[in-house]
Amino acid sequence: MDSRAILAELPRLRRYARALVSDRAGADDLVQDTLERALNKWHFWQRERALRPWLFSIMHNLHVDGRRRDGRVEFRDGEDLPQPIQRAEQFDALELRDLERALTLLPLDQREVLLLVGLEDLSYSEVALALGIPQGTVMSRLSRARIRLKQVLAGESTPQLKVVKP
């Protein structure tokens, strides 16, 4: 194993980080930290283990640690929301933007599973490895994530907004 194998994973690490963190600079910071840690620790990587879940697990741990350190609360204001998607056609660009926004409203544990399965196409067992959780937990989080995402997209569920009586 050499660092080239890790560098070959860069585009996928960036894609996942972008979906996870959603602001561009923050996502690349996370990728940079992940790479650095992976390259420092690469001899701890067991060769029989797939490289990709290992890298995602490093990213997961860094991300969780970072949020804990920041005392981060799940809250976003308008300026923090993702920029419009450039590639998509004008008509469904809005739909995709809604999806990006909806993702940010999912709890982190659900968002991670949904992205690793739906976007990164990891197998359930690889997701379990990457997140350090049993496969049964992967399945229940996936199920909840999909239900929740649909609710958010349908506008059924906006628990962040409280109705304040005048």
Place this chain on the structure above:
Amino acid sequence: MNSPISEDDLHAYADCQLASSRLTQVEAWLAAHPERRAQVADWRSQSANLHRVYDNVLDEPVPARLLPAANARRWIDGRRVAAVVWLTLGTVIGFVLRAEIVRDPLPSMAVASLPRQAAVAHAVFVPEVRHPVEVGSDQEAHLVAWLSKRLGATLKPPRLDEVGYRLIGGRLLPGEKGEVAQFMYENLAHNRLTLYVRPDAPNTDGAAFRYALEDGIDVFYWIDGRFGYALSGSTGREDMLRLATLVYQQQTKQ
């Protein structure tokens, strides 16, 4: 085999992760349950949409700041960058020149690369304040076992306490043909020495003691048994010779 269709089956079907033995059962069940079929289709379109939102990241040029991430933060100090650049350049130039002059450069090239690699590794890790080593000397037994296992032969760090250098610890580094070990020592004046041990060194040149000055770093190196050793430091040639001799004596006794 005919266990009832579970929620997990439906997700696995949507994600194309269902075992083929189960596939026909799930498909038959879905044919009879249009609501769930619509739900599965919905999950699939969620995933497809995730790809539509984020796949463009795969085609973006990777920002330059990520490419040298392996080294960027370690080498952030300009002097270290300069040292590494000069050493690398020297290796390339040295290779070209040697290829011109020496007809059979391969055996001696392998030896000649030893001091340069050692000096590069020295320049990279010696200024490190927080993580100069991976495994500290407080876990020396563990360090010895770990390095020996990795390098495929017993490797004990020499003791230099009698000349005032304390073992700080060691790390493994990627080498040309496998892993190499680096031990680091420090004296009370905070001078640091590194001993670079490469297991793939050829045994042809015997235990000749050699000296190289690599961009201000004094390197004494020799081949002994299965290992090539290189001791790097910046305390001057005479002092380094004394230390290298001590290391050599200890390693041959092993």
